[in-house]
Amino acid sequence: MSQHPVSPPAGHATSSAAMVRTLGVVATVCGILIVSAYQGTLERVTANKRIALERAVFRVIPGAASMREFVASRAGVVPAAEGAGAEGGVRFYAAYDAAGQLKGIAAEAAAMGYADLVRVLYAYDPRRQAITGIGVVSHRETPGIGDKIITDAAFLTNFAALDVRLNADLSALANTVKTVKHGTRRHPWEIDAISGATVTSKAVGRGINDSAQRLLPLLAPNLDKLGRPAGRQEASP
Amino acid sequence: MALPGQQELTHLEEFMEGVWKQNPVFVMVLGMCPTLAVSVSAVNALAMGLATTFVLLGSTLLVSLMRKAVPKEVRIATYIVIIATFVTVVDYLIAAISLELYEALGAFIQLIVVNCIILGRAEAHASKNPPLRAATNALGMGLGFCIGLFALGAVREILGAGKLFGVALFGPDFQPWVVMVLPPGGFFVLGGWLLLFNWLRRRQGGALKPAEGHVHG
Amino acid sequence: MKAPIELRSSPHVKRGVSVERIMRNVVLALLPICAFAVWQYGLSALALIVTVTATCLATERFFNWMAGRPGTLSDWSAAITGLLLALTLPPAFPLWMGAVAGFAAIALGKALFGGLGQNVFNPALVGRAFVQAAFPVSISTWVPAFAPGRFAEFIPTTFTLPLMAPPDISAWAKGALDGFTGATPLALWKFENQVTPPDAFLSGAATASAGETTAVLILLGGLYLVARRFMDWRIPVAVLGSAALAAWAFQLWDPARYPDPGFVLLSGGLMLGAAFMATDMATSPVTPLGVWIYGALIGVVTVMIRYFGGLTEGVMYAILLGNALVPLIDQYTPPRVFGDVKGTKP
Numbered sequence: 001m002s003q004h005p006v007s008p009p010a011g012h013a014t015s016s017a018a019m020v021r022t023l024g025v026v027a028t029v030c031g032i033l034i035v036s037a038y039q040g041t042l043e044r045v046t047a048n049k050r051i052a053l054e055r056a057v058f059r060v061i062p063g064a065a066s067m068r069e070f071v072a073s074r075a076g077v078v079p080a081a082e083g084a085g086a087e088g089g090v091r092f093y094a095a096y097d098a099a100g101q102l103k104g105i106a107a108e109a110a111a112m113g114y115a116d117l118v119r120v121l122y123a124y125d126p127r128r129q130a131i132t133g134i135g136v137v138s139h140r141e142t143p144g145i146g147d148k149i150i151t152d153a154a155f156l157t158n159f160a161a162l163d164v165r166l167n168a169d170l171s172a173l174a175n176t177v178k179t180v181k182h183g184t185r186r187h188p189w190e191i192d193a194i195s196g197a198t199v200t201s202k203a204v205g206r207g208i209n210d211s212a213q214r215l216l217p218l219l220a221p222n223l224d225k226l227g228r229p230a231g232r233q234e235a236s237p
Numbered sequence: 238m239a240l241p242g243q244q245e246l247t248h249l250e251e252f253m254e255g256v257w258k259q260n261p262v263f264v265m266v267l268g269m270c271p272t273l274a275v276s277v278s279a280v281n282a283l284a285m286g287l288a289t290t291f292v293l294l295g296s297t298l299l300v301s302l303m304r305k306a307v308p309k310e311v312r313i314a315t316y317i318v319i320i321a322t323f324v325t326v327v328d329y330l331i332a333a334i335s336l337e338l339y340e341a342l343g344a345f346i347q348l349i350v351v352n353c354i355i356l357g358r359a360e361a362h363a364s365k366n367p368p369l370r371a372a373t374n375a376l377g378m379g380l381g382f383c384i385g386l387f388a389l390g391a392v393r394e395i396l397g398a399g400k401l402f403g404v405a406l407f408g409p410d411f412q413p414w415v416v417m418v419l420p421p422g423g424f425f426v427l428g429g430w431l432l433l434f435n436w437l438r439r440r441q442g443g444a445l446k447p448a449e450g451h452v453h454g
Numbered sequence: 455m456k457a458p459i460e461l462r463s464s465p466h467v468k469r470g471v472s473v474e475r476i477m478r479n480v481v482l483a484l485l486p487i488c489a490f491a492v493w494q495y496g497l498s499a500l501a502l503i504v505t506v507t508a509t510c511l512a513t514e515r516f517f518n519w520m521a522g523r524p525g526t527l528s529d530w531s532a533a534i535t536g537l538l539l540a541l542t543l544p545p546a547f548p549l550w551m552g553a554v555a556g557f558a559a560i561a562l563g564k565a566l567f568g569g570l571g572q573n574v575f576n577p578a579l580v581g582r583a584f585v586q587a588a589f590p591v592s593i594s595t596w597v598p599a600f601a602p603g604r605f606a607e608f609i610p611t612t613f614t615l616p617l618m619a620p621p622d623i624s625a626w627a628k629g630a631l632d633g634f635t636g637a638t639p640l641a642l643w644k645f646e647n648q649v650t651p652p653d654a655f656l657s658g659a660a661t662a663s664a665g666e667t668t669a670v671l672i673l674l675g676g677l678y679l680v681a682r683r684f685m686d687w688r689i690p691v692a693v694l695g696s697a698a699l700a701a702w703a704f705q706l707w708d709p710a711r712y713p714d715p716g717f718v719l720l721s722g723g724l725m726l727g728a729a730f731m732a733t734d735m736a737t738s739p740v741t742p743l744g745v746w747i748y749g750a751l752i753g754v755v756t757v758m759i760r761y762f763g764g765l766t767e768g769v770m771y772a773i774l775l776g777n778a779l780v781p782l783i784d785q786y787t788p789p790r791v792f793g794d795v796k797g798t799k800p
Contacts, residue, residue: 014308022307026315029299030322037326044333052336138340142415145590399617412551412619416587428566436520 057093060123060133061104064095070226072218077225090215094226102126102226107215108137111207116140118149118203124164124216126223130188131162131208139200146200155194155201163188164212170220173213179205248373255378261354262385262427263434268352271345272386273423279402281341282390283383288327288346290379293355294372295323297363301371304364316359317350324350354378385430392426393417473570476684476735477530483675484537484730490671491664495545495597496604498612499664505549507536509556517565531570535559538578538730541665542723542770543585546597546623548614551589558584575777576734579770586770592620596638596661598631638662639721640766649713655720666723676729685733688742692749693728693756694719700757712761724756727769737777744780744787752776 058064069080073089080091092107105124110117119137124130136150149155165174175189179202185192193201246254261267271289276282296319300307307315328346332339339346349355358378363371394400397418399411416422492500514532518525526532539559543552559581567573586593597609611620627634635642638661639650654660658667665672679685701718704711719725732738732752739748752772759768 014310019308019311023311023314023318026303026307026318030318033322034325037329041329041333045329045336048333048336142419145415407617410615410618412589412592412614412617414588415590416584419587421587425562432566 053093056121056135056137057095057106060106060121060135061095062133063097064103065098067093067095067106068226069093072215072222074218077219077222090211090218092215092219104132105219105226107211109204109207109211111203111210113139113203114141114146114199118146118200118207120149120204120207122159122208122211124212126219128161129163129165131159131164131212134159134204134208141197141200145197148194148197149200149204152194152197155192158185158191161188162191162208164216165189166216166220171217173209173216177205177209177212248370251370251373252377254374255376255381256384257381259378260381260385260434261378262382262389263431265354266431267357268354268382269427271348271352272389273420273427275342275345276386276389276393276423276426277397277418278341278394278400279387279390280338282386284331284338285342285345286379286383286386288331288342289349289352289354289382290376291327291330292320292323292349292352293358293375293379293382295326296320296355297358297371297375298368300359300363301366301368304366307364312364313356313360316356316364320355320359321350354382388430389423389426392429393422397422473531474529477534479679479682479684480534480730481530481537483678484534484541484665487541487665487668487671487675487726488537490658490668491541491545494599494604494658494667495609495664496601497607498604498609499545501549501608501612502543502545502547502552502664503537503540506540506543506552506556507533509553510536510539510560513557513560513565517561517569521565523569526569529570532560532564535564535577535581538665538726539581541726542578542582542663544593544596545664546595546609546611546620547585547592548611548620550614550616551585551592554588555581555585557581571736573736574780575774576731576737579731579774579777582770583774595620595623596636597623597627598634598661599659599667601630603630634661636661638766639717640760643713643717643721644760644766647711649717650721652716652720660721662721663723666726669720669725672725672729679729679733685729686738686745688745689733689738689749690728692746693732693753694724696750696753697724697757698753700754704757704761718757718760722760722767723769727756727773728752732773732776737780739780739783739787741784741787744783747783747787748776748780751779 054067057067069091070077070093071080071089071091090107092105094105095103097103105126106121107124108119108121110119112118116139118139118141121135121137122131123133125132134156139147139149141147141149162177163175164177166172167174173189175187177189177191179191179193179198180186181198182193182195191201191205255261259265262272268289271285275285296316299319300316303315324347327349331342331346358375362374366374391401394402395406396414397416398413399405399407405411414422417426488503491503510532511527514527515525536556536559539555540552543555547555559577562584563575563577563580564570564573582593592611595611610623610626614620624636627636637645639654642648642650650660655667655669660667676685676690680687697718698715701712701715705714728749732749739745752769752775755772755775756768759765759771765771
């Protein structure tokens, strides 16, 4: 591009104006195409995202029929639409059964696994102060080894009632959730790793601990605010 | 618009160029990045193939329509803008059709923009041919790309998971070949198909015709 | 096939005779190791050796036919690949997976490069690397040697139906030998910090692949080939010497953590690899200095993978890595520094 300007032979030259005009027209046409595609698909994409999220939440909280999204922060717990910008806010989902009773809380946990972030959704039962189930949201672990966290029945029983009690002053978990070597689980707050997939198992434990340590202390004083406001029925697909 | 004295392909021949004689995967070995990366299952492979076909068709049509208006100094910039537009459109479309598929394909949808089949077709064919002919050629290329991706995706899904289109073929006791869903598996299967294709062509008689493409992209 | 071994005169009169003679002797040197493996592990080991070798021969034949070339079974190289590959597999390896390994060895490791002499990597190790990546569980499922009923029954996994996962045999293995844990000496060292005494390696009682358990027979086979000048003695000496040196240095540094050099030499597949796989003529350097560099590299990388890698055994990848560097080594070691060889050994 650093060639000396050579005056092009007359007749073959394209004027700069023609080039700008062409690119301008092309850019305009393309811009219109993109905007219309975006507008045309926006509704479906948002709906898809909500359905996928609901499906994931309902899978970890069996019996749930509807859900609402909240953000917990130092200022309290507010619906996600109002509290999106809250500083230090942690997003979570409250799930309700058909009668409108709170069934459980779901939140996302993520930590670095063997290849990439392992993202899981865990269900928290405020009455038992325990995690009652997990579902893997996304991962890129080795097939046949790391992806056992989705299928390994023995591993999943760790999360039937994983103890996440808060300490006396409600500032943190009473016991750090941690993943221990396969076959050495002693306490209800420990996770028994999958033999041969220790790195991925540890990522799940670390992610849940990080997320629970942040979310549960913020959530504990505000549990009463999660009750569904009367007269406001949300349709569930 | 046949030039005098120049032999012109019929539309069927034009279509079959991409499907068989200049198949982008098996003959030209173009667009290897998405080919190897997303062909872990038949569904992903077909979705990728269809998305690429859509971009190919849209961009070649537009390029062909504008071929006389675009000054040659800015033609590559024009093509890239056009291609990027269609890639963005297909990106939205896939997210609207299936979020699951969208996440499985990941960044490779956006990467269609650098797939050299598309820029190659725009530059080598669409910019010199009328819209109908360009579209026919693009459809053939797209179909050929779909066939190639599907051939890889099907083998990798069958061996790597014992399934085809998510349907288990061998029952619960199947032993998955882990390597097939890892990147090396893509290379092995592609190599196997190339071997088979070249061997078949050689047996059909006639030496291999040198392909116009080169291994890249 | 009427005659599986076809004797042809031309077109390979001069080189063919010599290659064939070397290869025949390598097979001869491998046979005692195979026999010992069968004695240790019984019918299953025999079935595995036969299946893998037969698949290798059939694959070689198939690719010869595909390429329209004359048969090359008579140079014995495919048979060696088959025997070596079988010896590096666990005795309980399902036969169908053994057949996959045999096919991958010849197809990926040899035929795709253009046949014997053109291959960059040792074909047997390519086959093993393929099944290691494809079937990570089966390739690390071990059974005890000298099980009482080994000549009366097969190991339950041997006859797994093709494409199916083998049954869990940990209960069977415990029944065959009380207290059997299914861990190799290298795994015991890595995860339990427990060093297996050397006599287990000499008697063949250590848990390992079919042909990796007896250092004595491997050494005898190697010595025979060296004595007949069919093998470059410098390669095994360089591999074993550098591995021992590296192990010795680590032990000096932290004796509580690292095992003695004897354990490093005898455990796993280092002996078999050094004697029969690193020495593959097509995939090792030709220059005298290059041979030393190549061997030393394999030995050191093996120790590094064993000590610091995610895997317990590193011989296979060390040799494959060495193979990949052979052209480079050859290029940078022109053979004029003949008198200076010993001084450059690391």
